[in-house]
Amino acid sequence: MQYISTRGGIEPVSFTEAVMMGLATDGGLLLPRTIPRIGSETFAEWKDLTYQDLAFEIMSRFIDDIPDADLHKLISRSYASFDREEITPLVHQGSLHIMELFHGPTLAFKDVALQFLGNVIEYLLEKKDSVMNILGATSGDTGSAAIYGVRGKERINIFILHPHQRVSEVQEKQMTTVTDTNVFNIAIRGTFDDGQAIVKAIFNDLNFKEEQHLGAINSINWARVLAQVVYYVYACLHISSHENDKATDFAVPTGNFGDIFAGYIAKRMLPEGSIRKLLLATNSNDILTRMVNDGDYSLSQVEATSSPSMDIQSASNFERYLYYLLDEEPDRVSQAMTQLTETGKIDLIDFKDQIQRDFTAEKATEEDVSATITDFYREYRYIIDPHTAVGVHCALKHQTKGIPVCCLATAHPAKFGDTVEKAIGKPLELPVSISEIMEKETRCELMDADKNLIQDFIKKHSKHG
Numbered sequence: 081m082q083y084i085s086t087r088g089g090i091e092p093v094s095f096t097e098a099v100m101m102g103l104a105t106d107g108g109l110l111l112p113r114t115i116p117r118i119g120s121e122t123f124a125e126w127k128d129l130t131y132q133d134l135a136f137e138i139m140s141r142f143i144d145d146i147p148d149a150d151l152h153k154l155i156s157r158s159y160a161s162f163d164r165e166e167i168t169p170l171v172h173q174g175s176l177h178i179m180e181l182f183h184g185p186t187l188a189f190k191d192v193a194l195q196f197l198g199n200v201i202e203y204l205l206e207k208k209d210s211v212m213n214i215l216g217a218t219s220g221d222t223g224s225a226a227i228y229g230v231r232g233k234e235r236i237n238i239f240i241l242h243p244h245q246r247v248s249e250v251q252e253k254q255m256t257t258v259t260d261t262n263v264f265n266i267a268i269r270g271t272f273d274d275g276q277a278i279v280k281a282i283f284n285d286l287n288f289k290e291e292q293h294l295g296a297i298n299s300i301n302w303a304r305v306l307a308q309v310v311y312y313v314y315a316c317l318h319i320s321s322h323e324n325d326k327a328t329d330f331a332v333p334t335g336n337f338g339d340i341f342a343g344y345i346a347k348r349m350l351p352e353g354s355i356r357k358l359l360l361a362t363n364s365n366d367i368l369t370r371m372v373n374d375g376d377y378s379l380s381q382v383e384a385t386s387s388p389s390m391d392i393q394s395a396s397n398f399e400r401y402l403y404y405l406l407d408e409e410p411d412r413v414s415q416a417m418t419q420l421t422e423t424g425k426i427d428l429i430d431f432k433d434q435i436q437r438d439f440t441a442e443k444a445t446e447e448d449v450s451a452t453i454t455d456f457y458r459e460y461r462y463i464i465d466p467h468t469a470v471g472v473h474c475a476l477k478h479q480t481k482g483i484p485v486c487c488l489a490t491a492h493p494a495k496f497g498d499t500v501e502k503a504i505g506k507p508l509e510l511p512v513s514i515s516e517i518m519e520k521e522t523r524c525e526l527m528d529a530d531k532n533l534i535q536d537f538i539k540k541h542s543k544h545g
């Protein structure tokens with residue numbers, strides 16, 4: 081499989097080149113040249129596969145430059161860190177199916193992709209006899225999942241900036257208790273935006289970037305999308321045997337459009353009538369809801385909510401969907417992206433019908449989120465986190481009679497304990513993996529939000545090939 085850029089400015093690259101490139105060098109995002117189609121017979125044969133074997137079947141259709149035996153090993157290593165044999169177990173509550181994506185090491189769905197990406201990068205570095213210094217800024221969740229994705233890996237050092245005392249205690253502990261020698265947590269005196277601006281500026285220093293073998297593992301990496309396609313297919317297979325082969329809707333709490341875009345790929349891959357609609361759910365940062373409901377993709381201010389991993393305006397994976405919406409014509413994508421930079425909006429009013437063929441959208445206010453957590457607990461004694469609640473709110477509102485809905489549960493409730501405890505009116509039982517880290521020793525560097533200082537720090541501690 082070859083990969084192309086949404087902006088058409090690069091020669092096609094292989095899967096492993098796409099992984100190492102991250103962002104395409106023309107500023108676009110990488111996509112497979114075609115989306116493989118799965119026939120109904122093949123799909124039916126997948127019913128009894130384990131998660132890992134299913135992952136192999138799906139991924140190998142997008143990857144032709146990693147030998148099968150190696151890909152099998154990468155997959156099994158990636159999911160060995162999950163605490164459930166099913167990897168992403170389904171539970172059934174009332175009229176909803178809930179897929180728990182939080183059984184990885186940091187208790188959030190980002191582990192599904194970042195465990196895999198960390199292993200793929202390590203494998204490729206070994207092949208090239210090279211090293212990488214990963215640099216990123218986090219507001220909480222991504223940082224810990226990225227750190228757990230590469231901790232202890234010999235050819236990789238990771239530097240993660242987080243805003244000092246502005247992440248939750250659990251998030252901070254999850255990052256700073258990882259004391260492997262290749263992990264460098266930097267708390268900066270400043271905000272998440274300061275951290276992100278520094279990271280951007282350092283990546284723009286091209287000499288430094290090359291000299292220090294800098295790499296990123298952010299949400300636009302194709303390998304992350306691919307790893308997420310797997311659980312949509314897994315859910316379809318399991319729900320359709322539970323519900324007599326009915327098409328399924330998916331309710332997806334959305335921030336960067338990464339998770340739900342994986343659902344879009346799955347929808348196009350699978351036999352007609354496997355996935356019916358993608359229910360796109362946002363918190364009050366609702367640019368994507370407006371896009372679906374009104375064809376209005378216009379940026380506004382980011383608001384802080386109880387589902388912080390979705391407090392996003394410019395959805396970094398949206399350009400991938402735009403590529404399909406604009407008939408796979410890179411020139412039109414480039415134009416739209418230029419329009420977004422210049423005017424802060426893309427007008428998609430003429431595409432509303434087309435968008436609504438695949439998506440239905442709903443936003444949840446803070447009151448909706450807390451009421452959904454309360455009601456769900458009251459009714460089913462099942463506790464959901466605020467991100468999952470955004471999706472469940474949307475699912476309950478747009479559920480169609482006779483159509484199964486699968487809600488993606490993206491974080492363990494204990495990760496956002498304060499909001500959840502308020503909503504259910506009692507303290508949460510902490511999972512062992514969280515209560516353990518509260519006592520552990522931590523390692524973290526506190527620094528001013530100063531690009532030069534941080535650059536010097538990286539230089540001093542970077543891995544050299």
Ligand SMILES: *Cc1c(COP(=O)(O)O)cnc(C)c1O
Pocket residue numbers: 188189190221222299333334335336337338339340389390467468490491
């Ligand atoms: C990142 C994240 C999301 C949003 O995922 P996107 O791929 O950015 O849409 C939702 N819930 C949780 C818990 C997350 O960490």
